[in-house]
Amino acid sequence: MIRHKGRLPRLASLLIGLGLAASLVTAPVGDETAAHAPTAPAPAAYAVTPAVSPFVxxxxxxxxxxxxxxxxxxxxxxxxxxxxxxxxxxxxxxxxxxxxxxxxxxxxxxxxxxxxxxxxxxxxxxxxxxxxxxxxxxxxxxxxxxxxxxxxxxxxxxxxxxxxxxxxxxxxxxxxxxxxxxxxxxxxxxxxxxxxxxxxxxxxxxxxxxxxxxxxxxxxxxxxxxxxxxxxxxxxxxxxxxxxxxxxxxNPGASVIGAADEYAVNYGGYPATSSALEFYDSYAPSLWPATGPYQRWVPDAYHSFQDPYGDLLRAPFAGGTEHRLRPAGAYAAPGRSGQQVLVVGDGQSGLVAVVPYPALSGARFAINVGVSSITNLHGVELLPDGNVAVALSKTGQVKVYTKAQGAIGNAPSAYATAADTKTLDDAHSVLYDPDTNSLWAIGASQLVQYPYTSGTGKLGEPKTFTLPLNPNGSSLAYGHDLEPVYGNPDRMWVSSNAGVVQFSKSGATPCYASSRWPTSATAADGKANRWCTDYTREPLVNKGGMAKSVGNDPVSGTVITTCAGDPTACHAPVAGADSWTTPAITFVDSSGRHEEFWRETYAQYYRARWMVPSYN
Incomplete structure (x- = not known):
């Protein structure tokens, strides 16, 4: 395995290095929504919120x-x-x-x-x-x-x-x-x-x-x-x-990586046999085998997590299918406007929670949306008004629950019915976009933008973008993940069974270059302004299919991905682990593409995230 060699390049070269400025120059051409496409914001005027440093x-x-x-x-x-x-x-x-x-x-x-x-x-x-x-x-x-x-x-x-x-x-x-x-x-x-x-x-x-x-x-x-x-x-x-x-x-400036680890075999300490959401210091991943994660979170009594009705955890916690760091916003304690919170969704147990960060103790919102056999929660997002959106793959739904529904101590009946529900086949991820006041969601064949009015809990009529087909030109891409491209508010990362691409929200300029996926054929029909492959080291990031998560660090520019199920691009799951997990977090930086492990024979990750308290 290749290890990191020293520190990584800083934000000064990130905007150019990721190829983000090139898509923000000319007027839109050949897109089906070009006549209504907004002007893309200029990166020079955009201040990236830095990721947080390790805090143990x-x-x-x-x-x-x-x-x-x-x-x-x-x-x-x-x-x-x-x-x-x-x-x-x-x-x-x-x-x-x-x-x-x-x-x-x-x-x-x-x-x-x-x-x-x-x-x-x-x-x-x-x-x-x-x-x-x-x-x-x-x-x-x-x-x-x-x-x-x-x-x-x-x-x-x-x-x-x-x-x-x-x-x-x-x-x-x-x-x-x-x-x-x-x-x-x-x-x-x-x-x-x-x-x-x-x-x-x-x-x-x-x-x-x-x-x-x-x-x-x-x-x-x-x-x-x-x-x-x-x-x-x-x-x-x-x-x-x-x-x-x-x-x-x-290690100030070394951004935190969060990863849900399903591994729950007893290896001593606390909690001895529980899957956990784990936090890693990105300064020197080569030290992970010796140090392990610097901290863990589990919704249990140790972390002051209360479940008065015995309903919030309807099955064992599996580490958290999705997690994101966000400004506390509506959940900020009095006098603490700069607070941050972690929004967590766990597919196995059905738990959705908003947890104070970095305290990682207590909760400010908690509901259960149904265990994996019923809903199979894959995505969760905290909206600035305190409401929470979820993506449920088994039922093919995007739902919004209000801040009041998730109030601590509510009986299950309080959140039995979501404030709003939209249908999206195989819904896998949701991402709020403050620049367009909308909630984006991804499913089997579609990337969808829902207008959202703060405080309503209601999603507007969607604008739909069809995902490029797999490289074979016939099968669906099956979208997995949405993340901001930190450093460019016009772009989003999109990962799928087909690979990784960036999506331009504005479609303001051509951004497609020859790629493994989307191919020139699947990115045709005027969509070359939307499906962007012009970012640095694209062949290494977009190496193969089954990309479960992707994101870039606004401090160093490093991209991390997790993938599973593609032997040409992904590390094989450990023996006995679920097929959608991997023991490796894959890094793509100036030194190339390399895998980093905590315990190569045990870890079972689905998604890995840069802990950045910003929506874009």
């Missing part, structure tokens, strides 16, 4: 893991490591004193470029609502949570202290846990620990964890925090999100 939270199967935590006191030598709380300061003006210790394993970040790091805590009680300082210092020697005491506590490493001034949890300023969206809880507090995490990751400082402390002479500085041991009966400390957590943004 410490967790049982993430690349940063929690190791141990406890508190010590001057009044006893007991083992406090099993408790649900950590304490710092003094509750009785110095008679009883507390300090807490915690440790994280950051060894898999060795050599990474750390941009920022925070210690996230949940403050469940405070001695004063006015807020008082607390401190985090790196520990200079090894310790054990079961044997550390006030008398044998290790010394500290100087020069890396972090501090913060806050207070919450007092009867006059109570903490307010929000289980459906834990990061909005007022008890969530953060300390900047960038310097010490950088030192740990670089090897400049031995990692023996952190000591938390506060003033030990006055009770106003006293604080309680949730520990690494959630307790189901505790008012706040029952959620995993409220446990002490290290949050690290690293």
């Amino acid at each position: 939270q410490s967790g049982p199967r993430n690349i940063v893991t929690r190791v141990q935590d406890t508190y010590i006191t001057n009044v006893d030598d007991a083992d406090h490591s099993g408790g649900q709380l950590l304490h710092v300061g003094t509750p009785d003006n110095g008679t009883t004193k507390y300090r807490s210790f915690l440790q994280f394993d950051v060894s898999k970040l060795r050599g990474a470029n750390i941009k920022s790091a925070s210690l996230r805590l949940y403050n469940s009680f405070t001695g004063s609502c006015d807020g008082w300082w607390m401190y985090a210092d790196p520990v200079a020697a090894a310790w054990s949570q079961s044997t550390i005491t006030w008398a044998n506590q290790p010394a500290l490493s100087a020069g890396y202290q972090s501090s913060a001034n806050f207070g919450i949890g007092h009867p006059t300023c109570p903490d307010q846990p929000v289980d459906s969206d834990p990061d909005t809880s007022n008890g969530i507090k953060r300390l900047d620990v960038t310097a010490v995490v950088k030192a740990w990751a670089s090897g400049a400082l031995a990692n023996h964890g952190l000591r938390l402390s506060a003033g030990e002479s006055g009770s106003v500085a006293y604080k309680d925090f949730c520990s690494m041991n959630p307790n189901a009966t505790d008012f706040a400390c029952h959620l995993a999100y409220y446990t002490p957590t290290l949050e690290v943004e690293f």
Whole structure:
């Protein structure tokens, strides 16, 4: 397998490199809708939203893991490591004193470029609502949570202290846990620990964890925090999100790749036997076999996913057939207009959810559209008004569900009937387009544009574009995927059983060049302004059929695809895996076409996405 060699070319060369400017010059010629074709937007005036950088939270199967935590006191030598709380300061003006210790394993970040790091805590009680300082210092020697005491506590490493001034949890300023969206809880507090995490990751400082402390002479500085041991009966400390957590943004500018992995064999850790939506750092995919995904998401109790009626997961979660990162829009929490959310649709279970990102805890929308044997959900899209569109291949439908239907806690009857339904044979993917205020969808033989009026939940009368036939000139292409061509708002990626092509929404200029697919014959009849093959490295991207997903990184220009079922172009599925999955994510960049694996013998991907919080 060919691996990446160094960093990739930047956005400065992307617009030219992808051949995007060439289609935006002359008037439309020979297209069936040319008389009504809009003028294509100019790339020079178009600002690409950059992809997000890797952001990991410490967790049982993430690349940063929690190791141990406890508190010590001057009044006893007991083992406090099993408790649900950590304490710092003094509750009785110095008679009883507390300090807490915690440790994280950051060894898999060795050599990474750390941009920022925070210690996230949940403050469940405070001695004063006015807020008082607390401190985090790196520990200079090894310790054990079961044997550390006030008398044998290790010394500290100087020069890396972090501090913060806050207070919450007092009867006059109570903490307010929000289980459906834990990061909005007022008890969530953060300390900047960038310097010490950088030192740990670089090897400049031995990692023996952190000591938390506060003033030990006055009770106003006293604080309680949730520990690494959630307790189901505790008012706040029952959620995993409220446990002490290290949050690290690293390798800035290396866009995140999300991939749904059906692999669910027990390989240890949490969740031991669950398919998961996995997140990968694109900086050095050659490291994936050693690091694995840097984080995972599963709709379960650990991720604060609630299913009060037992209806949202009607079958085991299969990793998420579709997922996209979007601006939170209608789901933004108060004061957090820049938030992002992940919209996820899972064909096997029928779950559709909108999840806070990067918290990946809780949900702001959740419904079930039917399990695979009934609807076979393949596509999902979050509309800016908070409504959600889905593509159902088995029933051949595009549906829209309203924000109100997906409100957390709704009974199944609330979303039993969609706000609108359109028929599209073998519907596989949906993509919202803000430039035309429309929802695009793709099926077996058609690419369809539905006008959409915000807030209505209703789709207008469609404009239909027939997909070019397979290279044989007789069989249908069977569309699979739609994605923006980041860097050119006039283009969309289209993948199908026949291969990969770009589609021009405006049809403003000829963009067809000789290609394996569409062939000159199947792209004829005036459609050479629509089915664009003039992008850089097209023969490598469009190498063969059965392309399940495709997309380009707005930072580097790299294209990723997944494909299955074509032995000439795709890596074979692993033994026993579904035939539509692959263990490889295929990269096409300046070094050529190459496959990257986490576990070549286990991973079972369907779609892989660049995590870009933008519609185009």
